[in-house]
Amino acid sequence: MSSARWIYLDAGRGLAALVVVHHHLMVFFDHEMAALIGDESLLLRAFRGISEWNVTAILFFFFISGWSIFLAVERLGTLNGIGPWRLYLLQRARRILPMFLLSLLWAGGLSWAGERNFNDTSFDVLVGNLLFLDTPASLRGLWFPPFAGNGPLWTLSNEAWYYISLPVFYWAVYSKIANPLVRIDAALLGSFVVGIAAIGVNAILPNPFFLFATLWPLWIAGYVYGTSFGQTPIERRVIFWLGLMALVTWSMALEIRSDTLRILSDGCILALCVVLLVKIVRWQTQLTRLHYIDGIVRLFGSVGRGSYTIYVLHYPLLLFLASSRTELGGLATSLLGMGMLIAIAPHLETRIYAHVNQWFALDRPRADA
Structure with missing residues (x-):
């Protein structure tokens, strides 16, 4: 059952990665798109509509990351003592550090090679990124922006701190409470508070640190949903809490002007919709085999196996191509560059982790970020 869930999570990651790449293409080349296909065309409206789902795609990444981490932890077996958690942290470091360091080199190298240097390549910004303290420049709490303008890097900092928080969360909730329903209550209510x-x-x-914690409930919700998957009474409790969290944050966002509150509200609503959609699809597949779903899963799953690589490398490449206009035009070269990156990303990611496995003599980590 876990392997089947991995396949669907890969597909979800692939879809979200494509939405993020599409959004950034529209950010750079909306004017060129309008000139090419018509400013009032239905296709351009569709492209702009998909682009609006960018933040939703990132929130979806966080939710399924928490779910994926549950599956990774589940493979460790017993979690008593320090040993399993030491292995867990080693696996998380092995997962996040290779691509993170590669993204820093990639962004810095392209910044140096570009016709104009990207912003934020100073030494202090690099150190802040290496300490996973970079955050979006648009939100309060900024100490360090993402290195070399690689905007998506801030999400890796969130993930790194969420990974570190899990042993403490597990000790405080799951090791102390035996009743599974009370566990759900404590986990979701506590993280929400x-x-x-x-x-x-x-x-x-x-x-x-406070900024990281604002979306922690969404990541924990993914983890908790993973623990309840396929257990109807517990799933219902998760749905109840997600519905309550969505209602409370939505109501608060109507009265309080706060970008972080609005984003958390969107995340809670998204998590509720994902859980309900999964439940509906599982119910339908019990009645009849939905072959079209298999095709969709295979399509996006192939992208999802390289989604981490796509996510951390695409934006510096877009910055470089947009700043280095060629005779073919920035849009054409950027589309070609993104297509090539999406095509080679699964193979590149597999090769990178194959080498990491040799160095650390560990099994290949699942794509959980």
């Missing part, structure tokens, strides 16, 4: 408190404190004392 932390997220709301972090939003309030960050408005007064903005810093990266």
